[in-house]
Amino acid sequence: MRRIFLSKLFLGFSAAFLFAYGIIYACAGGDDWDFFGYNSNFTPETFADKSYSPLFLSGGIFYGIGYDTQHNSRFNAAIKSDWAAYLKGKIDTTTVNYFLIGDEKPDYYSDNKNKIKNKEEITDLHVYYKAKKENASSLKWGKKMPLKEEKVKNFVEFLYLAQKIETVSISEDHWSYDPVVAKTFNDAKMIQSIENVYNTLSDPFLKNRYWFLTMKARFYSNNKQKAIEFFNKTESSVPKNTLYYRALSYVAGINHKQGKYAVSNYLYAQVFDKCPELRVVTAYSFAPKNETDWNKALTMAKTNKEKAALWAIHGYYKDEKQAIEKIYELDPKSEHLNYLATRLVNGLEQSINNSFQKDGGENQPVKKLTVAENKTENQAKVDKKALDLMAKISAAGNTDRPYLWDLSLGYLQTLKGDYANADKNFDKAVKTLPKTELAGMQLRLLRFVNNLSKIDKLTDKNEKTILADLNWLYYELPKNYKGQEFRYQNASSWSRSYLSTLYREKGNLVMAEIFGESRYSYWNDGNAFYDDEKNLQGIKTFLSKSNKTEIENIGAGIYSLKLKDINNFQAVQATFKNKIPEAIEFLKQTDSVQNSKFLGNPFNGSIKDCHDCDHAAYQKRKYTQMDFLNTIKEMQDKLAKNEDVYTNSLLLGNAFYNISHFGNGRTFYEITIVGYGSSPYSFRDSMKKMITDCSVSKMYYQKALQAASTKEQKAKCVYLISKCERNEYYNTKYNSVRYWWDANDDKVNFIAWNGFKTLQKEYSDTKYYQDVIAECGYFNTYVTQLK
Numbered sequence: 001m002r003r004i005f006l007s008k009l010f011l012g013f014s015a016a017f018l019f020a021y022g023i024i025y026a027c028a029g030g031d032d033w034d035f036f037g038y039n040s041n042f043t044p045e046t047f048a049d050k051s052y053s054p055l056f057l058s059g060g061i062f063y064g065i066g067y068d069t070q071h072n073s074r075f076n077a078a079i080k081s082d083w084a085a086y087l088k089g090k091i092d093t094t095t096v097n098y099f100l101i102g103d104e105k106p107d108y109y110s111d112n113k114n115k116i117k118n119k120e121e122i123t124d125l126h127v128y129y130k131a132k133k134e135n136a137s138s139l140k141w142g143k144k145m146p147l148k149e150e151k152v153k154n155f156v157e158f159l160y161l162a163q164k165i166e167t168v169s170i171s172e173d174h175w176s177y178d179p180v181v182a183k184t185f186n187d188a189k190m191i192q193s194i195e196n197v198y199n200t201l202s203d204p205f206l207k208n209r210y211w212f213l214t215m216k217a218r219f220y221s222n223n224k225q226k227a228i229e230f231f232n233k234t235e236s237s238v239p240k241n242t243l244y245y246r247a248l249s250y251v252a253g254i255n256h257k258q259g260k261y262a263v264s265n266y267l268y269a270q271v272f273d274k275c276p277e278l279r280v281v282t283a284y285s286f287a288p289k290n291e292t293d294w295n296k297a298l299t300m301a302k303t304n305k306e307k308a309a310l311w312a313i314h315g316y317y318k319d320e321k322q323a324i325e326k327i328y329e330l331d332p333k334s335e336h337l338n339y340l341a342t343r344l345v346n347g348l349e350q351s352i353n354n355s356f357q358k359d360g361g362e363n364q365p366v367k368k369l370t371v372a373e374n375k376t377e378n379q380a381k382v383d384k385k386a387l388d389l390m391a392k393i394s395a396a397g398n399t400d401r402p403y404l405w406d407l408s409l410g411y412l413q414t415l416k417g418d419y420a421n422a423d424k425n426f427d428k429a430v431k432t433l434p435k436t437e438l439a440g441m442q443l444r445l446l447r448f449v450n451n452l453s454k455i456d457k458l459t460d461k462n463e464k465t466i467l468a469d470l471n472w473l474y475y476e477l478p479k480n481y482k483g484q485e486f487r488y489q490n491a492s493s494w495s496r497s498y499l500s501t502l503y504r505e506k507g508n509l510v511m512a513e514i515f516g517e518s519r520y521s522y523w524n525d526g527n528a529f530y531d532d533e534k535n536l537q538g539i540k541t542f543l544s545k546s547n548k549t550e551i552e553n554i555g556a557g558i559y560s561l562k563l564k565d566i567n568n569f570q571a572v573q574a575t576f577k578n579k580i581p582e583a584i585e586f587l588k589q590t591d592s593v594q595n596s597k598f599l600g601n602p603f604n605g606s607i608k609d610c611h612d613c614d615h616a617a618y619q620k621r622k623y624t625q626m627d628f629l630n631t632i633k634e635m636q637d638k639l640a641k642n643e644d645v646y647t648n649s650l651l652l653g654n655a656f657y658n659i660s661h662f663g664n665g666r667t668f669y670e671i672t673i674v675g676y677g678s679s680p681y682s683f684r685d686s687m688k689k690m691i692t693d694c695s696v697s698k699m700y701y702q703k704a705l706q707a708a709s710t711k712e713q714k715a716k717c718v719y720l721i722s723k724c725e726r727n728e729y730y731n732t733k734y735n736s737v738r739y740w741w742d743a744n745d746d747k748v749n750f751i752a753w754n755g756f757k758t759l760q761k762e763y764s765d766t767k768y769y770q771d772v773i774a775e776c777g778y779f780n781t782y783v784t785q786l787k
Contacts, residue, residue, distance in 0.1 A: 038489045040349050041449055042411060044342035045485040046442045047404040051276030052339035055283055055316055057346040068280050072170050075277065076101055078242060083155065086205050090152055091145045099159055119163050126160040129153060154206055161194055162213055168220045185220040195230070204239075212243040219250040228254055245275035249282065261289050262296035266310065269297070273309035273336075286313045304330040312336035320344040321386055324393075332398045344386060345408050351381045352415060354494040356501045371456060371501050375417060382416045394425065403429040403439070407446060414450040422450045441477075441486050444469070452495055458502050467550050470495065474558045496558070510538040514555040525684045526675030527561070530569060540566055561672060564590045569673040571629075575659065576669075578696050580633045587626055594626040600664035602628055605654035605720055607775040614664035625668060628655070645707035653700035653720060661691040662727055680735075692731050698724035715763035719772055719779075722755020726778075729753065750778045760786065 044056040044063075054062035061067055080100055084093050102118040124137030125147070138147060145152055168183035185191070194217055198210035211234060218227035231251050238244050252267035265286050272282040288294040294314070301307040308327045312334070315323025320340045327334050356374050357366045369377070390412060394405040410425035426447050433439050448469040455462050473492045481488075500516025503509075513535070518527045530536045542548075543556060543563050571586035587594045600614030602623055623631070632655055635648040658665040661680050669691055670676050680688045698721055705717035729751065760783055763769050773780045 038487075038493075039354075040346055040487045041445060041491050041494075042342065042345045042349060042408075043438065043442055043485055043487045044339070044346065046438050047342055047401060048339040049276065049335060051279050054280045055339055055343075057343045062280060065280075068284065074281075075242070075246070078277075082205075087151055087155060090149050091155070095141075095144060096155075099155070122156060122159045122163060125156045129157065154203075158206065158209060158213070161190075161197075164190060165213065165217050165220060169216060183220065184222045185217060186222050188221070188223075191217040191221060208239060208241070208243055211238055212247055215247040215250055219254065224254045224257070227251065240274070242275055242277065245271045245278065249275075249278055249285075252282075253285065256285070256287065261287065261293040262300065265293065265313075266297040266300040266306075269301075269309040269313055270306060272313055273305065283313050283316055286317075305334070308334045308336060312340065315340045316343070320347065321383075321389060324389060328393060328399075332393075332396070333400050335400050337399060338401055338404055341390075341404055341408055345411065348381075348383055348386060348412070348415075352378050354490065354497065356497050368504070369501070370505055371498065374501070375453070378415060379417045382412055387412045387416065394428075401432070403432040403434075406432075407443065410450070411446050414446070414453055417453075419450055419454045423447075426450070438483075438486060441481075441488070444472070445488055445491055448473070448495075449491055452498055455502065458499075458506070463551055466495075467554070470551070470554050474554060499555075509535060510542050511552070511555060513539065514542070514552075514559050517559060517561070524676040525682060526687055527673045528684050528686070530566070530673050531684075531686045536566060536570070564593065565672055568593050568671055571625075572669050572671065572674060573690070575629065576656075576690050576693070576696070578656070580629055580636060584626070584629050584633065587629060595624050596667070597622045597624050598628065598665050599667060600658070602658040602663070602665045602668075603631070603651045603654050604664075605650065605657065605716075606664075607719070607772055609662050609723070611664040611666065628665075628668070631655075639703075646704050646709065646713060649700045649704035649707060650717065650720075653697045653704060655697075656700065657694060657697035657720075657724070660694055660697065660727075662694070662723070666691075688735065692727065692735070694724040694727045711763055711766050712768050715759060715766040715768040715772075718755050718759045718763065719768070719776075722753045722759065722779075725753040725755055726750065750782075752782055756782050 045053065048056070054065050054068070056063040058064075080093075080097050083100060084096050087096055098116075099118050099122060102116045121137040121141065124135050125141065127133075128135055128138040128147070134142075141147065147153070147156075164187070165185055168185045191214070194210060195214045198207060198214050201207040201210055214230060215227055218224065218230055221227070228251055231247060235244070238247075248267055249271045252264045252271065255261075255267065256264035265288055268282040268286045271278050272286070275282075288297065297310055298307060301310060308330045311323045311326045311330070315327075315336075320343045324337055324340050324344065327337055327340070353369075353374060356369050356371070358369060358377075360367045387409070390405055390409040393399060394402070394409045397405075399405060406425045406429035410422040410429065413419070413422040413425065426443060429443060433443060448466065451465050451469070455466070473488060473495065477486075477488050477492075496515045496517075500512045500514075503511040503515065513529050518529045530539075539561075540563065542552070543559075543566075545552070548556060567586045567589040571583045571590065574580070574583035574586060600611060600617065601619050601621070604614060604617075606614060632652060635652050635655075639645060639648045639652070657663045659668045669687075674687050674691075675683045677683060680692050683691065701717050701720045701724065705714060705721065708714040708717055756779055759769060759772065759779070773783060
């Protein structure tokens with residue numbers, strides 16, 4: 001997330017820890033999908049500590065988590081661990097966890113019957129200690145833990161007091177569009193009693209926890225200034241552990257609420273630096289109102305590390321490059337440099353064009369770029385100052401993780417076209433690179449990007465330099481890598497486009513398609529490459545080739561379309577062209593596709609086009625695609641012999657109508673190459689024309705009309721022909737425009753087609769005529785207007 005600062009520097013953020021920070025759960029549902037993983041070659045998890053992960057460059061609020069939803073659970077593990085160690089030998093871990101946390105699952109729905117009663121039982125045990133009288137909880141738990149042991153009693157009494165504060169400090173795990181109202185704890189007597197216990201304790205473990213509980217109670221009270229006074233009075237005697245920095249974040253939040261932004265931000269930076277668990281919270285709450293606040297916070301910093309911490313958060317919001325420069329001068333070993341460097345590199349990546357094409361202008365097709373043109377465009381985008389900064393830090397080699405700067409520099413040099421120096425820096429990185437899977441894969445990926453980028457023209461020699469890595473990227477990683485962090489998808493898609501462009505420049509359109517597959521657009525409009533018969537045959541020849549080279553085998557393996565898919569496309573094309581014997585032969589070569597069943601009866605002809613109705617209707621026989629074509633052939637054979645001309649012609653008309661866009665058998669043509677969609681505009685022009693053409697069905701309906709022997713039969717044929725006329729009308733009206741919304745609104749929904757006129761004039765005395773009036777609104781309107 002990059003929030004832009006007002007006045008060219010700062011964004012006055014109103015959130016303060018636990019005041020306005022509140023619950024930002026809205027729409028939070030676990031890990032959010034983040035496009036950076038698919039638009040980057042530089043995996044930040046390789047270089048920075050896990051505590052920085054939500055602060056990596058992101059397209060959402062926080063990287064990987066979307067929203068911070070750990071307000072109630074952030075310290076659960078540490079709390080359980082600390083108390084388990086204190087109570088070791090007295091209470092088993094399961095019992096400790098039960099009383100401390102209870103049910104950690106979000107309570108989205110109240111279920112009092114199964115609700116855990118840990119808080120009620122702590123209250124009962126407190127009453128037991130105070131009244132020295134047994135109750136149900138003491139009898140139950142007395143069998144599982146020694147209630148008379150001092151440490152057990154201390155545990156129970158602390159939890160009793162802590163639970164009082166939790167009534168205002170624990171937020172509900174529900175999101176809401178309404179503002180979150182801050183709760184306050186106003187029992188001054190209870191707060192003072194907690195502080196009194198702190199003052200009397202000598203046990204360091206308990207004293208530390210009562211100190212924090214006092215801070216927490218005063219923070220949530222209606223007199224928050226007393227929390228600051230208590231902190232200032234006692235902080236020198238408190239160990240600088242997690243509880244200390246949690247308390248310090250309370251002080252920072254109070255100062256923010258009081259308008260003391262410089263103090264607040266200075267303190268938040270200290271917590272950011274020293275308490276990794278609170279990095280998300282403090283980064284979000286850090287909020288200078290203006291440059292004066294920022295400079296004042298800087299003057300408060302007593303050490304270089306404190307100044308570096310301030311710049312670490314500043315860089316998250318504004319300028320990673322400036323923050324890196326400042327921190328490096330102050331403390332070259334600062335681990336904050338690591339996450340900022342990943343943000344800087346990931347940010348620079350976003351300007352890189354990996355598509356090998358650019359916008360052709362309004363209403364113009366995209367312009368395809370050559371490899372050389374694409375490199376020239378991208379090299380101009382590499383920030384020279386960022387590259388120089390990386391080079392400076394890499395050369396010094398005095399950071400916490402030198403390999404980060406070596407790999408960053410090498411990667412930017414690759415993007416800049418300085419491949420030889422990139423190789424040198426990748427070699428240098430090996431010396432300090434950790435022996436982890438992620439680090440090893442990152443180095444290999446960046447080397448591969450550099451090696452492929454060196455190739456301007458494919459030769460047998462330079463091809464060999466990338467074969468192993470292509471296999472790794474396309475096959476090994478998708479199959480074997482089970483993690484989520486490593487970003488290899490961008491290199492995978494980029495390398496396909498790169499190779500496709502190289503082949504296109506050589507005039508090898510088949511291999512250009514194999515690596516740069518014309519995948520569907522947003523509208524799933526199929527693959528236009530196959531509209532050219534020469535292209536289609538070229539791919540079939542290639543896929544059938546038995547002696548492929550290694551790179552050809554790699555390409556064939558990743559190409560999503562196989563011979564059966566192309567044969568299926570040819571079967572569909574041949575069917576629409578009414579070349580049924582050819583279609584049957586192609587369909588035989590489609591494996592299981594030929595056994596796919598139609599959802600509705602493809603030989604039925606209905607008055608209204610309602611494929612859902614046809615799918616739901618009873619079907620005595622379910623036709624597979626092969627059954628369908630064979631049945632068509634049988635009918636055509638009979639027709640050629642003048643056998644039952646009316647019936648066969650009518651059924652053939654229905655068959656071809658139903659596989660069009662208007663019928664109940666769209667699944668016949670909805671395949672990868674043709675495309676998918678409920679509207680003809682979801683398809684490219686060539687396929688739109690094919691699936692909306694009713695000329696074959698109209699031809700068979702006309703044959704049926706000529707052979708019809710009764711008025712009922714003729715009425716039916718006339719109406720079915722009128723449906724084809726209607727479709728032709730709409731095709732002519734709308735297909736000439738690019739988008740349906742571009743069509744002129746002439747207020748004409750339908751016209752009196754010839755079929756309507758003939759049906760009304762000559763067949764109004766038939767039952768079919770009445771059925772049409774009942775089911776076809778257009779025809780009913782037409783007839784009504786004649787009266």
